[in-house]
Amino acid sequence: MALKLYNTAGAKLEPFVPLRDGHVGLYCCGPTVYNYAHIGNLRTYVFEDVLRRVLERNGYAVTHVMNVTDVGHLTDDSDEGEDKMLIGARERGMSVWEIAEFFTRAFFDDTEKLNVVSPTVVCRATEHIPDMIGLISRLEKRGLTYQAEGNVYFSIDAFPRYGELARLDRQELRAGARIEVDSAKRNPHDFVLWFTRGKFEHQAMQWDSPWGRGYPGWHLECSAMSMKYLGERFDIHCGGVDHVNVHHTNEIAQSEGATGKTWVNYWLHGEFLIMPSGRMGKSEGNMITLSTIEEEGYDPLDYRYFLFGAHYRTQLAFSVQALDAARSARASLIDQLRGLAARSADGARVELGHDARLALDAINDAFNDDLNAPKALGLLRAFLKDDAVPPGERLAVAFDADRVFGLEMATSVARHEELAPEYQAMIAEREAARKARDFARADLLRDRLRDAGILIEDTPTGTKWKFV
Ligand code: AMP
Numbered sequence: 001m002a003l004k005l006y007n008t009a010g011a012k013l014e015p016f017v018p019l020r021d022g023h024v025g026l027y028c029c030g031p032t033v034y035n036y037a038h039i040g041n042l043r044t045y046v047f048e049d050v051l052r053r054v055l056e057r058n059g060y061a062v063t064h065v066m067n068v069t070d071v072g073h074l075t076d077d078s079d080e081g082e083d084k085m086l087i088g089a090r091e092r093g094m095s096v097w098e099i100a101e102f103f104t105r106a107f108f109d110d111t112e113k114l115n116v117v118s119p120t121v122v123c124r125a126t127e128h129i130p131d132m133i134g135l136i137s138r139l140e141k142r143g144l145t146y147q148a149e150g151n152v153y154f155s156i157d158a159f160p161r162y163g164e165l166a167r168l169d170r171q172e173l174r175a176g177a178r179i180e181v182d183s184a185k186r187n188p189h190d191f192v193l194w195f196t197r198g199k200f201e202h203q204a205m206q207w208d209s210p211w212g213r214g215y216p217g218w219h220l221e222c223s224a225m226s227m228k229y230l231g232e233r234f235d236i237h238c239g240g241v242d243h244v245n246v247h248h249t250n251e252i253a254q255s256e257g258a259t260g261k262t263w264v265n266y267w268l269h270g271e272f273l274i275m276p277s278g279r280m281g282k283s284e285g286n287m288i289t290l291s292t293i294e295e296e297g298y299d300p301l302d303y304r305y306f307l308f309g310a311h312y313r314t315q316l317a318f319s320v321q322a323l324d325a326a327r328s329a330r331a332s333l334i335d336q337l338r339g340l341a342a343r344s345a346d347g348a349r350v351e352l353g354h355d356a357r358l359a360l361d362a363i364n365d366a367f368n369d370d371l372n373a374p375k376a377l378g379l380l381r382a383f384l385k386d387d388a389v390p391p392g393e394r395l396a397v398a399f400d401a402d403r404v405f406g407l408e409m410a411t412s413v414a415r416h417e418e419l420a421p422e423y424q425a426m427i428a429e430r431e432a433a434r435k436a437r438d439f440a441r442a443d444l445l446r447d448r449l450r451d452a453g454i455l456i457e458d459t460p461t462g463t464k465w466k467f468v
């Protein structure tokens, strides 16, 4: 089955056809680095990672660009509220530049632990101010901007296609149903391209511009940087669903306003990770980070496995029980694969037979059906139980599919084989000590293993280990 993707623009499933044969330009909105990413944000990056891996599996060379928002994002997506970077800096007693550096690193530590493939280009907003100024000048020349009270605004009434992505109602846009806060705006949906008015007196990040010293509006960076690295037209743009109505709508207005061309062909949006209290959010007071779940003894890949419990376009409810279930399921998968590895010829290259070929085709079809990773995982799990298929072939199918799942299946199997017998004996002895309630001995053995770089975890499905 050829690749099909659900396009928010047009709200339907469409066959994927790139602009340039064999090549895909992909832009994903990156993190605002004023705090740690929460596991909801990380859900979106894992969805984008699966997209990239599926594109590559289909033979495309992918240029994947992601921005890092280190300036200009206010607590409200539409120009209101406080500057997120300033809040972060104030709370932690650091400068905004230090905050940006610190949380950018933290973000990439998290995505690396989740086995998210690094973008081809990572671009920081603060390093692209001239590109953004250039874009405002283009919009200005096309009569799409106005200056008021020191700021430069995008005038949505000068751009008739405004709001098409989100199918915003023109009537409602004109009437300005939202509460008017910024009296300088001609239309309440107009948005700031360049701030100069001293909205934030302590704004540390400021640059000179033709409109005065100031800083860019948040939406501008994605238009400027994506076009810089991918060209004025490219294939796919992604983000979380919350970006449809404001951020992506405004990005389209800026980019298409400047070029007069269709900017992006496919818009993909990942649904939310939710908590009993609602959407997980940095400002909702319900955020959980990857470090928190690691401290609770989970492997980041347990979380990655958990994410395959729902299609990216459906909401996914987080709970400890659900994460436990994912951890057990991943452990049982690895056990199953180790069992198959033990029964298959060592290192031999496997030729897939008819049934294994069919299973792999069905898994690929699921991936190509709008990235249906949950279905693909279900198919794989069922296939692994098929005793009619030689173990080596089952293993080969799993490892092949894992190029999309990214669950490090081969590494987990190999690591088990690498564990020296003396350490296996220590693990067994520790288990026996625990059963005999000799916790002092068990702890001593655990510490010795730890000194040897082997981390022991007691899970509901038994003792697990991993190299640290
Ligand atoms: P931010 O760092 O706040 O700009 O968000 C980074 C990404 O995470 C964006 O693509 C958001 O749409 C996405 N996002 C925010 N909250 C959630 C959530 N609860 N579940 C999934 N994705 C989210």
Ligand code: ZN
Binding pocket: 028, 029, 030, 222, 247, 251
């Ligand atoms: Zn963006």
